[in-house]
Amino acid sequence: MKKMCESCGMPLKDDVKGTKSDGSPSDKYCKYCFANDVFLHPDAAPEDMMQHSVEGMSEKGWPKFLAKLMVRNTPKLPRWQQGDSTKPSEE
Ligand SMILES: [Zn+2]
Numbered sequence: 467m468k469k470m471c472e473s474c475g476m477p478l479k480d481d482v483k484g485t486k487s488d489g490s491p492s493d494k495y496c497k498y499c500f501a502n503d504v505f506l507h508p509d510a511a512p513e514d515m516m517q518h519s520v521e522g523m524s525e526k527g528w529p530k531f532l533a534k535l536m537v538r539n540t541p542k543l544p545r546w547q548q549g550d551s552t553k554p555s556e557e
Contacts, residue, residue: 472544472555473499474515475537494544500554508552512541 469478472494476482483491484500492500499505499515507514516537523533545551 469493470543471496471499473505474519475540475543476519495554503554505552505554510551512543512546516540 470476471478471482471484474496476496476498478493478496480491482496482498483493484495484497485502486492487503494500495505499507510518516534519537519540520530520533523536524530528536540546544555548555
């Protein structure tokens with residue numbers, strides 16, 4: 467099964483992986499959500515992530531209805547299921 471970012475749901479290819487404090491790539495979060503062991507948008511809600519993703523995708527030429535379909539499961543991702551969405555879970 468393909469890995470995806472546990473914060474925004476984008477496919478976690480090697481070139482979009484976030485970084486941990488020691489500089490190694492994260493297996494959980496993408497670089498748009500996570501860098502140097504912290505979330506880039508710690509106060510974000512799932513709705514913010516969805517909005518952000520839809521805008522990013524539509525800039526790349528995706529129709530908005532399709533982008534919205536792609537991100538509809540964002541609130542079910544592990545980051546938003548844990549108690550404190552401001553802190554990354556341990557790897
Ligand atoms: Zn992400």
